[in-house]
Amino acid sequence: xxxxxxxxxxxxxxxxxxxxxxxxxxxxxxxxxxxxxxxxxxxxxxxxxxxxxxxxxxxxxxxxxxxxxxxxxxxxxxxxxxxxxxxxxxxxxxxxxxxxxxxxxxxxxxxxxxxxxxxxxxxxxxxxxxxxxxxxxxxxxxxxxxxxxxxxxxxxxxxxxxxxxxxxxxxxxxxxxxxxxxxxxxxxxxxxxxxxxxxxx
Ligand SMILES: O=c1nc[nH]c2c1ncn2[C@H]1C[C@H](O)[C@@H](COP(=O)(O)OP(=O)(O)OP(=O)(O)O)O1
Ligand SMILES: [Mg+2]
Numbered sequence: 001x002x003x004x005x006x007x008x009x010x011x012x013x014x015x016x017x018x019x020x021x022x023x024x025x026x027x028x029x030x031x032x033x034x035x036x037x038x039x040x041x042x043x044x045x046x047x048x049x050x051x052x053x054x055x056x057x058x059x060x061x062x063x064x065x066x067x068x069x070x071x072x073x074x075x076x077x078x079x080x081x082x083x084x085x086x087x088x089x090x091x092x093x094x095x096x097x098x099x100x101x102x103x104x105x106x107x108x109x110x111x112x113x114x115x116x117x118x119x120x121x122x123x124x125x126x127x128x129x130x131x132x133x134x135x136x137x138x139x140x141x142x143x144x145x146x147x148x149x150x151x152x153x154x155x156x157x158x159x160x161x162x163x164x165x166x167x168x169x170x171x172x173x174x175x176x177x178x179x180x181x182x183x184x185x186x187x188x189x190x191x192x193x194x195x196x197x198x199x200x201x
Contacts, residue, residue, distance in 0.1 A: 004030040007127075010060030010070035012041060013089075013096070015157025016186070020071060023181055023190040027197065032066070039063045044086070049073065049124035050138060052086060062131035069193075073123040073185065075159045077105070077147060079112045085122075088159070098158050102151060105162060109147055117146045121163065121172075123185035125193045137196045141188030145172070156180060 007029050011017055017033060024031060042059035046052035049072045056070035074088030084091040084105070092100035109117060121143040128136040143165075151161035153173030161173035165183075172180060181187040 004028050006030045006032060006066055008032050008034050008037065008039075008060050008064045008066045008068045010034050010039070010042075010056045010068045013157070016071055016073070019177070019181055019184075019186055020069070020190070022177065023187060024069075024194075027194060032064075034060045034064070034068075037064045044072070046072075046086065049086060049122050050126070050140070053124040053126035053138070054128070054136060057126040057128040057136065058131050058133075061128050061133070065130075067127070067129045067133075069125060069127045071123060071125050071186065071189075073121065075105075075163070076120050076122060077109070078118040078120075079116050080108060083108075102159060102162055105147065105159065106149065114146075117148075118144065119147050119163065120144045121159075121185040123189040125186075125189045127193060127197065137193055137200075139189045139192035139196065141185040141190070141192065143183065143185035143188070 009017055009020055009031050021031060039060050042056045044052045046055055052072035053070045057068045060068040074085050076082040076085050089095055092104040123141045125139045126136050145163045145165045148162050148164050148171060152171040153161050156173045161171055163172040165172060
């Protein structure tokens with residue numbers, strides 16, 4: 001009999017799920033996708049990434065009866081005062097339309113010079129042992145880069161083809177998946193979450 005704990009990964013985003021699965025591989029936990037339980041989409045009504053991650057984790061735990069890990073993430077662009085931020089997934093109006101979101105971002109930055117195109121990906125992870133866990137684990141990671149004038153690479157998901165990582169001389173869409181996970185906002189947040197789970201889990 002397996003002694004591994006089952007956790008539900010509370011995300012409907014296939015790109016995120018693949019990254020989270022790879023990042024959680026070192027832990028002896030049995031991960032199931034929330035789609036296996038027909039969990040309906042949670043309403044992301046929070047003001048910040050932390051609120052939304054917690055809403056999604058509690059929602060999935062309530063529907064499955066399992067402990068849950070959720071990710072709320074997004075792109076905060078300096079020249080746009082942190083937009084699209086928590087609205088990243090629906091920036092252009094349709095939830096999850098990456099191509100439209102990327103086009104709108106390029107449009108909004110059309111007149112912004114190279115030196116002012118800085119941006120940061122944020123990732124907040126929430127792990128809750130149950131829907132009413134009074135002390136869930138929270139971890140945050142930030143990845144700084146800048147916004148290109150045209151997409152590069154077809155790896156990753158979301159805004160990756162527009163996110164230039166100077167140290168790598170590559171866009172996030174050009175990085176190998178393992179390299180992205182080693183340095184990304186999600187990778188950093190997951191390292192921090194795993195430390196907490198190991199210490200208290
Ligand atoms: O590594 C990344 N590389 C590129 N883009 C990224 C990344 N990480 C987040 N993003 C973008 C995608 C989406 O536009 C938004 C997340 O929105 P967010 O609500 O957290 O996720 P979602 O609605 O796609 O799936 P779900 O809420 O079911 O987890 O930020
Ligand atoms: Mg979402």
